[in-house]
Amino acid sequence: MRFKMILASSLSKKIYMSIAGLVWSAFLLVHLLGNLQLLNPDRDPFNKYSYFLTHQTGEFIYLAEFLLAFFFITHFLYAIWVQIGNWRARPHGYSMVRWAKNTSKRSLGSVTMIYTGALVLIFLVLHLIHFKYGEVVYYTPKGYTHQIRDMYFTVMEFFKNPVNVFFYVAVMVLLGFHLSHGAWSAFQSLGLSGKRFTPFIYTIGVLFAIVVAVGFVFLPLWIYFTRGGAL
Numbered sequence: 001m002r003f004k005m006i007l008a009s010s011l012s013k014k015i016y017m018s019i020a021g022l023v024w025s026a027f028l029l030v031h032l033l034g035n036l037q038l039l040n041p042d043r044d045p046f047n048k049y050s051y052f053l054t055h056q057t058g059e060f061i062y063l064a065e066f067l068l069a070f071f072f073i074t075h076f077l078y079a080i081w082v083q084i085g086n087w088r089a090r091p092h093g094y095s096m097v098r099w100a101k102n103t104s105k106r107s108l109g110s111v112t113m114i115y116t117g118a119l120v121l122i123f124l125v126l127h128l129i130h131f132k133y134g135e136v137v138y139y140t141p142k143g144y145t146h147q148i149r150d151m152y153f154t155v156m157e158f159f160k161n162p163v164n165v166f167f168y169v170a171v172m173v174l175l176g177f178h179l180s181h182g183a184w185s186a187f188q189s190l191g192l193s194g195k196r197f198t199p200f201i202y203t204i205g206v207l208f209a210i211v212v213a214v215g216f217v218f219l220p221l222w223i224y225f226t227r228g229g230a231l
């Protein structure tokens, strides 16, 4: 009973969502850095990196995938729970959203969290279907005697289609909005706030969101317009 009450308290929900959100933010940064190898017209470094992650890290990759899935799903379920609570508390909603300049951090990012989060969830399912569980082509990279998956080829083929490029760019912009509020508010919920600290954390959160969104927007555009560096 006590455990149930702790789980349901709005502070625990926020703290849990913050931790899950920060884990995902760290993943996004690492994922972006790894994906920057797609800018290299030589397919080997990216494919060897992908092969290392999927075949040479032992049980670690399964644990990491399990934790990512767990944190994503629970972060989303908690978000819906909090949102339903908010709707119940204000059944008619606000007739007008006011952007409080100095008193709060109400922003486009903050009022659209549940919608941008839902879109990222849909994106993620499609993303895994296309790449992780998509077409598998094998080849033998330089210095190897056996074949490995040519993930580079799968990505290049995918971003030849302007519809896919447009979809990715649009979702990455929305992801940026989600992160711009999420990163800052996570630190706030974890108690890292104060007169001096809050503006600092806010700036770091927004900068992080911009770096991640711009990085992920750049990749499909660059692949599309340069044909993967071939031009």
Ligand code: HEM
Pocket: 028, 031, 035, 050, 051, 053, 054, 065, 068, 120, 124, 127, 128, 131, 132, 151, 155, 168, 175, 216, 217, 219, 220
């Ligand atoms: C331009 C943007 C992106 C590109 C080009 C990209 C590329 C890829 C590729 C190639 C893989 C397969 C890796 C492998 O199996 O070796 C992958 C996996 C994955 N991506 Fe992305 N990605 C992008 C954006 C994102 C975003 C924004 C998210 C999260 C919101 C994300 C989450 C994931 C996850 C969770 C996996 C599975 C990792 C695993 O199970 O090991 N990706 N991505």
